[in-house]
Amino acid sequence: MLSKSQAKIFFLGGTLVTFAIFLGLSWNSLSNEVPKKTHEENLSPQVISGKHIWEKNNCMGCHTIMGEGAYYAPELTKVYERRGESYIKAALMSKTPWAPRGRKMVAYAMSEQEANDVVAFLKWIGEVDLNGFPPKPDLKK
Amino acid sequence: MKYKSQKVAYWFFALSILLLSLQIIYGFIMAFAHMGYDVLHQITPFNTARAVHTNLLVVWLLSGFMGAAYYIIPEESENELVSVKLAYLQLVTLALVGVVAIIGYHFNYWEGRKFLEIPRPLDWLVVINVLTFLGIILVTLFKGKKQTTTSLVLTMGLVFAALLYLPGMVWFDNQTMDSFFRWWVVHLWVEGVWELIMGGILAFLLIKITGVDREVIEKWLYVIVGLTFISGILGTGHHYYYIGVGKIWLIVGGIFSALEPLAFLAMALFAISMYRKGEKKHPNKIALSWTLGTAIVSFVGAGLLGMAHTLPGVNMYTHGTLVTAMHGHLAFWGAYGMIVLAFISYSMPNLTGRKYYDSNAGLLAFWLSNIGMVGMTVAFGVAGVAQVYLERKVGLDFGDVQKEIQVHFAVLAVCATFFTTGIGFYIYEFIKYGTPNDEALEKIAS
Ligand code: HEM
Ligand code: HEM
Ligand SMILES: [Fe+2]
Numbered sequence: 001m002l003s004k005s006q007a008k009i010f011f012l013g014g015t016l017v018t019f020a021i022f023l024g025l026s027w028n029s030l031s032n033e034v035p036k037k038t039h040e041e042n043l044s045p046q047v048i049s050g051k052h053i054w055e056k057n058n059c060m061g062c063h064t065i066m067g068e069g070a071y072y073a074p075e076l077t078k079v080y081e082r083r084g085e086s087y088i089k090a091a092l093m094s095k096t097p098w099a100p101r102g103r104k105m106v107a108y109a110m111s112e113q114e115a116n117d118v119v120a121f122l123k124w125i126g127e128v129d130l131n132g133f134p135p136k137p138d139l140k141k
Numbered sequence: 142m143k144y145k146s147q148k149v150a151y152w153f154f155a156l157s158i159l160l161l162s163l164q165i166i167y168g169f170i171m172a173f174a175h176m177g178y179d180v181l182h183q184i185t186p187f188n189t190a191r192a193v194h195t196n197l198l199v200v201w202l203l204s205g206f207m208g209a210a211y212y213i214i215p216e217e218s219e220n221e222l223v224s225v226k227l228a229y230l231q232l233v234t235l236a237l238v239g240v241v242a243i244i245g246y247h248f249n250y251w252e253g254r255k256f257l258e259i260p261r262p263l264d265w266l267v268v269i270n271v272l273t274f275l276g277i278i279l280v281t282l283f284k285g286k287k288q289t290t291t292s293l294v295l296t297m298g299l300v301f302a303a304l305l306y307l308p309g310m311v312w313f314d315n316q317t318m319d320s321f322f323r324w325w326v327v328h329l330w331v332e333g334v335w336e337l338i339m340g341g342i343l344a345f346l347l348i349k350i351t352g353v354d355r356e357v358i359e360k361w362l363y364v365i366v367g368l369t370f371i372s373g374i375l376g377t378g379h380h381y382y383y384i385g386v387g388k389i390w391l392i393v394g395g396i397f398s399a400l401e402p403l404a405f406l407a408m409a410l411f412a413i414s415m416y417r418k419g420e421k422k423h424p425n426k427i428a429l430s431w432t433l434g435t436a437i438v439s440f441v442g443a444g445l446l447g448m449a450h451t452l453p454g455v456n457m458y459t460h461g462t463l464v465t466a467m468h469g470h471l472a473f474w475g476a477y478g479m480i481v482l483a484f485i486s487y488s489m490p491n492l493t494g495r496k497y498y499d500s501n502a503g504l505l506a507f508w509l510s511n512i513g514m515v516g517m518t519v520a521f522g523v524a525g526v527a528q529v530y531l532e533r534k535v536g537l538d539f540g541d542v543q544k545e546i547q548v549h550f551a552v553l554a555v556c557a558t559f560f561t562t563g564i565g566f567y568i569y570e571f572i573k574y575g576t577p578n579d580e581a582l583e584k585i586a587s
Contacts, residue, residue, distance in 0.1 A: 007363035058253030061188020067461030074539035101540035133383035137536025
């Protein structure tokens with residue numbers, strides 16, 4: 001039967017080996033894949049400013065982006081493509097809660113420039129190569 | 142209780158239970174919002190309620206872990222805590238940082254990164270707080286007479302949990318990088334180092350409750366935490382499928398995360414077989430229920446329901462839907478909520494010297510909360526599967542789908558009421574025990 005010291009070696013050895021592989025794969029992803037798949041050259045100051053606004057207001061507290069966030073409001077990865085710039089800006093600049101189907105969004109009353117920055121961020125997100133996510137609805141007629 | 146300083150644990154448990162109650166209130170706010178009654182929109186919009194709900198969860202669990210460590214480490218290392226004053230200071234500052242963060246969430250003071258909403262300036266206070274905690278634990282442990290495997294695994298879990306908080310504090314311009322490192326905190330916590338904490342606490346409870354030989358229990362503890370890391374570290378890949386990194390993660394994440402349930406299965410089998418093997422019949426039946434319960438429910442919530450959506454082909458459709466919320470609830474509850482409540486139930490008679498073993502209120506607390514949580518899981522699950530089908534397969538609009546599934550949130554609220562009633566009984570019991578006192582010293586052998 002397995003002894004306690006063998007069990008300990010299993011734990012320490014297994015951890016070290018998998019952790020080393022994990023670091024290697026992570027290094028490869030971050031240095032080789034991310035710049036290409038996310039089109040890092042398009043990360044303009046405006047996109048970055050949009051990301052700041054996105055975080056400052058915790059948009060992820062209702063929406064998902066790249067499938068991460070909350071499940072109260074629509075997935076926004078492809079929203080630029082789906083709704084277009086003016087629709088998004090109207091939602092962000094509205095002084096009363098935007099509520100197309102009754103469910104209320106916080107009224108941010110953003111300035112034109114803030115709204116443009118967020119749109120730039122969402123446009124950039126929409127162009128990231130997400131290995132096929134979100135899926136195309138295959139039963140849609 | 143064998144050491145006077147173990148009494149500190151009580152106050153961490155009290156904080157833990159208080160925060161759990163608040164967490165539940167914010168859960169109801171969100172359930173009503175999903176039902177179409179977003180009545181508190183002006184003061185507590187959904188994103189505020191959510192940030193408060195999940196952050197309170199994390200803080201009450203951490204407070205519970207810290208209390209458990211303050212109880213376990215003196216007893217295992219046969220040494221009083223090196224500084225009780227510092228431990229109380231650490232408790233008060235933990236509560237303060239928590240309160241400031243939660244008030245801030247009501248005034249748009251946060252960082253919108255799921256689970257890591259605490260703003261960076263406050264993060265530094267968290268770091269100082271946790272360093273104080275670890276300092277007390279480490280010095281007590283290594284100045285003590287013994288360093289048992291149980292206490293080492295528990296401490297290792299706590300130290301790694303602190304280290305893994307750091308990658309979440311770095312700022313990135315690229316959302317993909319942000320997400321990549323957010324998972325080093327969130328995933329490597331719940332599917333890695335927190336399992337060490339859970340394993341350590343579970344081993345301690347099994348040693349005390351079943352009376353099985355320590356050597357046997359600790360051998361299996363190594364096997365369990367070995368399985369945890371071997372599957373869980375590379376299993377991080379199941380969050381890297383669709384965030385803008387390469388396809389290699391579909392394979393690595395798919396294979397290794399599919400092995401993660403093994404660690405939870407091992408934990409369940411371990412608890413059940415030690416219970417069977419045990420000759421000692423410990424009178425604290427409530428603690429025994431929670432101890433076996435946590436091992437079993439964590440396997441269902443984390444193992445089985447995690448497995449249900451971890452393969453890339455499934456996750457493509459379920460990623461970021463209510464299916465995730467279904468799994469999140471039962472996993473967090475089974476693995477970490479229940480282990481904290483198990484430990485509190487075990488330690489209360491020892492801390493206060495009052496032996497209210499198997500009371501009816503205690504059993505009701507166990508059954509009602511668990512039945513309620515399973516019901517909530519089913520409600521989230523039904524809503525989630527319907528959402529996936531209608532939105533991702535049929536291609537209906539998000540808002541239209543949400544209207545269709547509103548009714549499941551009424552079911553959720555009913556089950557949540559059961560759950561809350563159970564927690565109510567738990568709190569009643571907790572208060573009935575009264576506060577810890579030195580008369581309880583050595584009165585109880587284990
Ligand atoms: C006690 C252990 C666990 C806890 C507390 C837990 C909790 C959670 C939570 C809260 C999320 C949502 C995270 C976010 O979106 O930020 C999540 C996601 C996920 N979990 Fe777990 N989990 C556990 C174990 C597992 C295991 C063992 C598996 C696999 C077998 C698993 C598979 C997944 C998957 C695939 C996702 C991503 C869902 C998505 O794409 O939206 N989990 N988990
Ligand atoms: C009265 C009880 C509760 C109710 C009504 C409730 C309800 C909710 C709701 C509506 C959400 C938000 C889902 C969304 O984004 O749309 C949520 C999130 C969450 N709750 Fe609860 N909850 C309750 C108790 C708990 C407990 C006891 C735990 C843990 C043990 C918990 C853990 C979580 C987690 C981890 C999330 C985030 C899930 C994710 O992002 O996938 N909740 N809850
Ligand atoms: Fe995970």
